[in-house]
Amino acid sequence: MAAGLKALVGLAFLGSIGLLFLFLxxxxxxYNNWWPMFTIIFYVLSPLPSLITRRFTDDLSSTSALKEFCYFLTTGIVLSAFALPIVLARAPSGATGEETVIATGACFLVLMGNLVMFLTIYGLFMIFDNEDGFEYSNWGSGF
Known part of the structure; x- marks a missing residue:
């Protein structure tokens, strides 16, 4: 039980590091531009297809059309989160076309934040996979 809580605290720390990159x-x-904050939408949307799969499939080890479709949607969401800052770093912001919407350094920081956040979300799903009996509903019984 303590190992699961340590992992959860570690994931919370990694999530805060990912958000720190995004805020920086x-x-x-x-940089002084808040357009990269739109990637938070992708952080919220990325676990939803997996949660739908866990809700509507009985056996997570078998393959089903719903499970594969939800993997496809998750992949599209994650890819979009990495593509958004790259597109913003390449898109011209003014009529002259000399300056981009976000700076290259800001794009790099957002990409690093994306990497940390999506690895954190993946780690969270690995912890709550329920193979070792550690789940959210058991937290109240151990205190």
Whole structure:
């Protein structure tokens, strides 16, 4: 039980590091642009297909059409989260076309934040896979 809580605390720490990268990409005075904050939408949307799969399939070890479709949707969401800052770093912001919407450094920080956040979300799903009996509903019984 304590190992699961340590892993959960570690994942919370990693999630805060990922959000720190995202906030730095937006709030540093040299960047000062809040467009990269739209990637938070992808952080919220990415676990939804997997949660739908876990809700409507009885056996997670077998393959089903719903499970494969939800993997496809998750892949599209994660890919979109990585593509958004790259597109914003390449898109011209003004009429002259010399300046981009976000700076290259901000794009790099958002990509690093995406990497950390999606690995954290993946780790969270691995912890709550219920093969070792550690699940959210058991937290109240151990205290």
């Amino acid at each position: 990409a937006c709030a540093l005075p040299s």
